[in-house]
Amino acid sequence: KAGVTQTPRYLIKTRGQQVTLSCSPISGHRSVSWYQQTPGQGLQFLFEYFSETQRNKGNFPGRFSGRQFSNSRSEMNVSTLELGDSALYLCASSHGDREGQPQHFGDGTRLSIL
Amino acid sequence: SQQGEEDPQALSIQEGENATMNCSYKTSINNLQWYRQNSGRGLVHLILIRSNEREKHSGRLRVTLDTSKKSSSLLITASRAADTASYFCATDPKSSGDKLTFGTGTRLAVRP
Numbered sequence: 001k002a003g004v005t006q007t008p009r010y011l012i013k014t015r016g017q018q019v020t021l022s023c024s025p026i027s028g029h030r031s032v033s034w035y036q037q038t039p040g041q042g043l044q045f046l047f048e049y050f051s052e053t054q055r056n057k058g059n060f061p062g063r064f065s066g067r068q069f070s071n072s073r074s075e076m077n078v079s080t081l082e083l084g085d086s087a088l089y090l091c092a093s094s095h096g097d098r099e100g101q102p103q104h105f106g107d108g109t110r111l112s113i114l
Numbered sequence: 115s116q117q118g119e120e121d122p123q124a125l126s127i128q129e130g131e132n133a134t135m136n137c138s139y140k141t142s143i144n145n146l147q148w149y150r151q152n153s154g155r156g157l158v159h160l161i162l163i164r165s166n167e168r169e170k171h172s173g174r175l176r177v178t179l180d181t182s183k184k185s186s187s188l189l190i191t192a193s194r195a196a197d198t199a200s201y202f203c204a205t206d207p208k209s210s211g212d213k214l215t216f217g218t219g220t221r222l223a224v225r226p
Contacts, residue, residue: 004156006156033213033214035216042216042217042218042219043202043216043219045213045214045215045216048213056213058213090156090157092156092157099144099145099206100144100145100162100164100206102147102159102162103147103149103157103159103204103214104159105149105156105157105158106156107154107155107156108155108156110154
């Protein structure tokens with residue numbers, strides 16, 4: 001079974017630009033969650049999508065948005081990029097239909113803002 | 115906000131020794147999970163312990179949970195150089211407004 005795939009692996013952008021990151025979950029998983037990981041703040045939850053609907057949202061500004069498609073693939077968009085957005089963005093999938101299911105992570109997209 | 119705080123932040127041991135990492139959290143939880151992250155990679159799920167469980171084993175891993183103290187520990191026995199990684203606890207809170215929340219992590223280095 002293929003794991004969670006995130007593309008691209010690395011991305012360099014400049015301030016003010018926007019970026020779209022992609023995540024393909026494990027086949028059969030309907031929940032996709034996104035996290036931002038930085039040395040200073042650690043792992044911060046961005047949002048979770050389940051069956052194309054946003055089910056949970058973390059404390060990030062509206063510049064961060066996402067969506068999920070009917071095949072459960074998800075995209076995350078960040079607009080008007082700031083230097084502080086430099087981070088490793090991780091997505092994780094699970095069945096999402098009951099409590100206590102482990103998250104399966106991709107290897108992330110490393111975003112650098114110049 | 116960080117629900118879990120790991121202790122110590124960093125740990126260096128010799129191969130063959132045991133490694134113990136602790137996690138403290140603040141709110142009531144459904145379960146607590148431990149994950150491992152190798153440098154530059156995603157997180158890998160290690161073990162899940164439910165709030166009504168006190169101890170769980172998986173191979174060389176032993177996890178304990180004390181809900182009265184809001185703390186958990188991860189013990190890795192007979193460590194190997196390949197265990198070198200960062201280890202995170204993650205709490206699944208009972209509050210419906212929150213999702214899985216990760217701690218700050220413990221960086222473990224196992225010297226061959």
